[in-house]
Amino acid sequence: MKIKFLVYRYNSLKKDKLRYDSFNVRYSKGMTVLDVILFIYKNLDSTLAFRYECRQGICGTCGIMLNSHPVLSCSTQINPDIKVQKIEPLANFPVEKDLIVSLKPVLKRYLQIKPYLTKIQKKLITKNTADLSKPFRKCIECGCCIAGSPEILKKSAKYLDPMSLVKIARYITDPRDGLKRNSVLIKSKIKGYSQEIGKELSKICPREIPIDKAIQLLKS
Ligand code: SF4
Ligand code: FES
Incomplete structure (x- = not known):
């Protein structure tokens, strides 16, 4: 089963127009949001910018908005019942590029x-x-x-x-x-x-x- 992810794209240096790119990713049990982002980066679009380090919910670098809720991407599992999902940068922070915000x-x-x-x-x-x-x-x-x-x-x-x-x-x-x-x-x-x-x-x-x-x- 595939899930459609709409991913926020914007480059503050180029002052691009904000857009959402659509990616279909095969769901596997226990898959996290970071697994989805890494899959997109490795297989579909290597220009996607995002942050992560520990993958254990410890370093605090991987925060994003999933379906308008702030979460750590490394420790949040995908709900397979939602067929179209939105991944965006953390709200209330200026966006630098794609999912990377300025702190x-x-x-x-x-x-x-x-x-x-x-x-x-x-x-x-x-x-x-x-x-x-x-x-x-x-x-x-x-x-x-x-x-x-x-x-x-x-x-x-x-x-x-x-x-x-x-x-x-x-x-x-x-x-x-x-x-x-x-x-x-x-x-x-x-x-x-x-x-x-x-x-x-x-x-x-x-x-x-x-x-x-x-x-x-x-x-x-
Ligand atoms: S949500 Fe706020 S209080 Fe909780 S760990 Fe993150 S920064 Fe700290
Ligand atoms: S990668 Fe460190 S908290 Fe998610």
Whole structure:
């Protein structure tokens, strides 16, 4: 059985017109989106641009939109019941070429929140404190939550994106971090995040990070 894939094509350098190329790919059980992309690249069109590294859901480089949902292509299996499927680059990121997006705007914002341990305190890590930060330590910076952010967050540059919220939650729950992170968390930067939005974002996250809990934590 073959499935038709409509793949987003665009080259920002040539300022091409956006188009969707159609590829028919034979389905095999357990096939992932990355398997489809690699098949197209190796057998049908070697000009297709895309990113991947680990193929294990760890490096966070292979995020794409599958049928309008942000997913990691390496760890998302194809649903054979959908006969025509769309593969696009992550939403809310500028596209460089085909499925490759530019991370520059996001990284610029991200670095402002200092996403690393700083002003390190000599503090003992107990099991309780380690458990608090554990879910937020699982973030692989894939950007899927940013791609799945609702309109209210997309429209305003003043909101922190969900990936940044998770990272701040990770460090404010780590007693070794001595930076006064509340200073970057002025209320207006998280005002647009309701618990409902948090729950939706948590469902999108391929690492099952409770983004709603990060929001709750930061709001409190
Ligand atoms: S919170 Fe989840 S979806 Fe967002 S960047 Fe981290 S791993 Fe990806
Ligand atoms: S290739 Fe590394 S997460 Fe998919």
